[in-house]
Amino acid sequence: MVDPITLLIMVLAIGIGGLLVSIGVHFVPVGGAPAAMAQATGIGTGTTMLAASAGFLGLISAGLVMEEMMIGKIEYASFVAAVGDGTLFSPAGIVANIGGIAMILAAGIIGAMLMMVILGGVSNILYVYGLGVPLVSAKVKYDPITGDRQDLYVTRGTEGHGTPTVALVSAVIGGILGGFGGSLIYLVFLAGGFSVAAAAIGAIGIFFVNSVLASYNITGTIEGFHDPKFKRWPRAFVASAIASIIIGVWVAAIIYMGVA
Amino acid sequence: MSEHKDMSWNTLAAIGMIGGLLAIYIAYFVNNAMDVAYGSFIGAIGAIFAIVWGADAVRQICKYGIGTGVPSIGMLAFGMGLLTTILGLKIGDYTGIVLAGPVLALVLSLIQGAIIGYIANGVLKMKIPTMQIGMIFIAGSASLILMAFSTVMAGTFEYGAFMTDIIGTGFIAPLFILGALPILHPFNACLGPDENQKRTLTLAVESGFIVTVIFGILSIALVGLAPAAITIVLGLIAWVFGYLSYWNRVKECGVVIKDTGLLPARED
Numbered sequence: 376m377v378d379p380i381t382l383l384i385m386v387l388a389i390g391i392g393g394l395l396v397s398i399g400v401h402f403v404p405v406g407g408a409p410a411a412m413a414q415a416t417g418i419g420t421g422t423t424m425l426a427a428s429a430g431f432l433g434l435i436s437a438g439l440v441m442e443e444m445m446i447g448k449i450e451y452a453s454f455v456a457a458v459g460d461g462t463l464f465s466p467a468g469i470v471a472n473i474g475g476i477a478m479i480l481a482a483g484i485i486g487a488m489l490m491m492v493i494l495g496g497v498s499n500i501l502y503v504y505g506l507g508v509p510l511v512s513a514k515v516k517y518d519p520i521t522g523d524r525q526d527l528y529v530t531r532g533t534e535g536h537g538t539p540t541v542a543l544v545s546a547v548i549g550g551i552l553g554g555f556g557g558s559l560i561y562l563v564f565l566a567g568g569f570s571v572a573a574a575a576i577g578a579i580g581i582f583f584v585n586s587v588l589a590s591y592n593i594t595g596t597i598e599g600f601h602d603p604k605f606k607r608w609p610r611a612f613v614a615s616a617i618a619s620i621i622i623g624v625w626v627a628a629i630i631y632m633g634v635a
Numbered sequence: 636m637s638e639h640k641d642m643s644w645n646t647l648a649a650i651g652m653i654g655g656l657l658a659i660y661i662a663y664f665v666n667n668a669m670d671v672a673y674g675s676f677i678g679a680i681g682a683i684f685a686i687v688w689g690a691d692a693v694r695q696i697c698k699y700g701i702g703t704g705v706p707s708i709g710m711l712a713f714g715m716g717l718l719t720t721i722l723g724l725k726i727g728d729y730t731g732i733v734l735a736g737p738v739l740a741l742v743l744s745l746i747q748g749a750i751i752g753y754i755a756n757g758v759l760k761m762k763i764p765t766m767q768i769g770m771i772f773i774a775g776s777a778s779l780i781l782m783a784f785s786t787v788m789a790g791t792f793e794y795g796a797f798m799t800d801i802i803g804t805g806f807i808a809p810l811f812i813l814g815a816l817p818i819l820h821p822f823n824a825c826l827g828p829d830e831n832q833k834r835t836l837t838l839a840v841e842s843g844f845i846v847t848v849i850f851g852i853l854s855i856a857l858v859g860l861a862p863a864a865i866t867i868v869l870g871l872i873a874w875v876f877g878y879l880s881y882w883n884r885v886k887e888c889g890v891v892i893k894d895t896g897l898l899p900a901r902e903d
Contacts, residue, residue, distance in 0.1 A: 583714035594702030
């Protein structure tokens with residue numbers, strides 16, 4: 376039997392995780408089909424798929440570190456014990472094992488960041504050497520990070536092409552938030568007694584809900600934090616908070632009844 | 636193009652819910668009463684009912700253009716339906732009334748869909764009039780599809796079997812994506828000004844059966860060769876029928892092109 380305070384913390388942690396995923400999605404430069412044809416800035420696919428790929432790699436790397444702790448390659452006996460008896464998210468458990476939690480979250484963040492950089496970087500290689508287009512955004516005149524002039528290089532009739540510096544940096548920030556949120560949710564599931572497979576698929580389910588809600592808020596393409604659409608994030612914040620906490624309550628109910 | 640009236644989505648919802656639940660219960664009873672797994676294929680029939688229901692709901696929402704592509708909605712449906720389904724089945728398991736599980740899972744998913752639908756229209760201001768009911772319906776159909784294909788693969792929808800045989804084996808990953816495909820793909824493939832309900836839903840049935848065949852193959856590992864073979868063979872036969880009737884619908888809806896020949900090289 377898991378005590379109510381721990382359950383409450385778990386619900387909140389799922390809520391926070393979902394929120395981070397949702398905000399992270401707003402940072403990811405999504406260009407959709409136009410970007411695949413070098414007619415818009417961003418990575419040429421939909422938000423859901425991008426968020427999912429970042430989330431999956433985040434989960435894989437979080438799972439890897441988790442496994443290394445479980446088999447003793449990384450020695451952290453109290454963390455393993457806390458995950459085993461479901462006390463990881465009790466107030467005392469968090470204080471005692473903050474290092475372990477941080478390690479898992481860091482692994483998730485690194486995985487998701489890597490995925491975003493690979494997605495942005497490889498598509499840039501294709502844009503530059505395959506299609507011969509410069510990497511520019513049409514939404515801003517000067518790149519907010521490098522200060523490079525952009526409007527001169529935008530092909531007429533397009534919204535820019537490739538993933539320029541600011542969009543790539545934005546993607547990395549998106550990866551940080553998404554990886555953090557995803558691995559936090561994953562850890563809650565594991566601490567609640569779910570099997571590794573169940574924890575992963577549960578985290579992916581919540582990831583999908585939040586990334587789709589975020590992309591409904593964006594409606595189409597976004598370039599990153601310099602995009603005018605980015606101002607809409609507060610709406611996604613409220614939406615994801617409600618959605619994630621409700622899902623968190625379902626999860627807490629399952630944990631309360633005992634997962635096994 | 637033939638003139639026809641669309642079936643109302645409430646009718647389809649009723650058919651989907653009742654048909655879906657009935658089929659998985661019948662499969663469960665057949666398997667439990669005779670202590671075999673030969674009834675597993677009946678679950679697939681329930682999945683088809685739920686798929687037709689879900690595909691129509693996707694159609695009604697995406698008609699308005701959601702700006703993110705149709706596939707995202709299938710992932711949302713399964714994201715919403717997965718945990719509520721597990722919770723519903725768990726309550727059935729916890730209280731000892733296993734048969735209540737699927738009904739509870741469906742009800743909880745409908746509630747979850749209502750909340751997400753409210754968020755989409757009320758908070759995100761998507762202004763899609765069919766969003767609220769559509770979300771309720773796709774969450775419900777996702778939950779039924781999960782339980783129906785779980786019955787196909789493991790021969791039961793019980794919580795324990797769902798957690799070990801479906802999730803523990805990793806079969807949940809194809810179930811998540813392939814289960815969503817037949818509800819998101821038909822409208823994505825058929826959308827456009829001449830989209831019509833019959834053609835889209837025929838495609839839903841066709842893709843539902845091909846997915847059934849895949850789950851039939853996976854079920855070899857869980858229920859054994861003979862029950863799995865029934866699912867695979869019946870699924871393949873049904874798929875051929877589904878494919879041919881979809882092909883006919885496509886031809887019905889297609890524009891007739893008359894060959895008039897090339898212009899003569901010089902005027903005679």
